[in-house]
Amino acid sequence: MKPLLFKVPTVDDRSFRIEQDSFPHFYGHLHFHPEIQVTLIKEGEGTLIVGDKIDRFGPNDVLMLGSNLPHVLRSDPDYFLPDTTHRSIAISVLFHTEQLEPNVLNLPETRHLLHLLQESQHGIRFRCNEDHPLAQKFEQLPGQRPFEQLLTLLSILDFLSTNDNREVLSVTAFKHPQRPEDHQRLERVFSYILEKYHSPISLEDVANVANLTPGAFCRFFRQHTRKTFSTLLNEVRVEHACRYLRESKQSISQIAFSCGYTNLSNFNRQFKEIMGMPPGEYIRKYHS
Structure with missing residues (x-):
């Protein structure tokens, strides 16, 4: 198996790198890298794992993933079908703090960004739409000159640091990689x-x-995820159940069985514990 320390390719002496991904599905293996990653998901849906957080990702999510923070964007199963027409498209900036922190990030005007970098060790998400100014900043990055890209990156970080709607994802911060095995x-x-x-x-x-x-x-498992195996399995099953409850016309019992539950009352109990409401209320709230 390939090591999960993901090496981001470099082609010059730039202090950051812009990447554009357009594939049927995203890279689907849990991995980490020393660079901080800031990503706009333009297209694609699936399961998001960041540190000890399991959730959904979707179009126009903006993610900031700290150095060596384990993460994966696992595209939904239909993205892996041979004849799929789905696309998974993202624009990312990856950078090392040691290249920006000594000079750029220690200016009086940029020191407020240092707290954001520390917070990114837990993973950060901001939800927007395609017309949002933040999404437009990402769209502009690939066509800009390096100097303009740096200014845009700082503008993105400034927006995230000053916006109270950003969501911290993982309870646990991962500052150093553990053993490859x-x-x-x-x-x-x-x-x-x-x-x-x-x-x-x-x-x-x-x-x-x-x-x-x-x-x-x-x-x-408890040492590395701060969860029991049964807790994580229920979180994954309920996360998929939420998608089916929103998108399919199946009954709650059919969805429960399709997500691995053999007992409807157990599904209802686990769903309420994780989501804070029973499945029926979740459906009504989503469609209201």
Whole structure:
């Protein structure tokens, strides 16, 4: 398996890098890199994992991911179909703080951005729409001169730092990468759960994926995610159930069974615990 320390290619001595991604699906493996990443998702939907946070991502989400923060944008299954017409499109800026902090970010006019960089160790999300000024700033980046790109990057960071609607994602901050073999185990476990969530998954099954005994796996998983395996599995299943409740015409019981639950009352209990409301209320609130 390839190491999960993701190396961002560099082609010059620039202090930051602009990337444009346009693929059927995003890179679907849990990974981290030393660069801070600021991304606008233009197209694409799926499961977002940032640190210990599991949620949905969608068009016009702006994400800021701190240095060495484990993350993955796992596109929905239909993005992986051979004949898919879906696209996953994003514009990203990646930069090292040590190249900007000694000079640019220590000016009196930019010091307020240092708190944002610290906050990014937990992951940050801001939701907007395609006409939002922040989304337009990202759109302008690829065609700008390097000097203009730097000014736009600082403008993006300034907006995020001064906007109270930004959302901090992960409870846990990841300041240093852990052992590569730990990341490989986590990646195998997350990939297995995201692919098999709709089927029965036992503790023994997922422990075998991690090549650990059940007891050792429980300790390992709690140490690295601050969650139990059952908590994470329920979060993944409920996250998918929310999408089906919004988009499909299936009954609540059909959705529960399609997301891996064999007992409707258990599904209702887990859904309310995670979402703060029962499935029926969630549907009414979404369509109101």
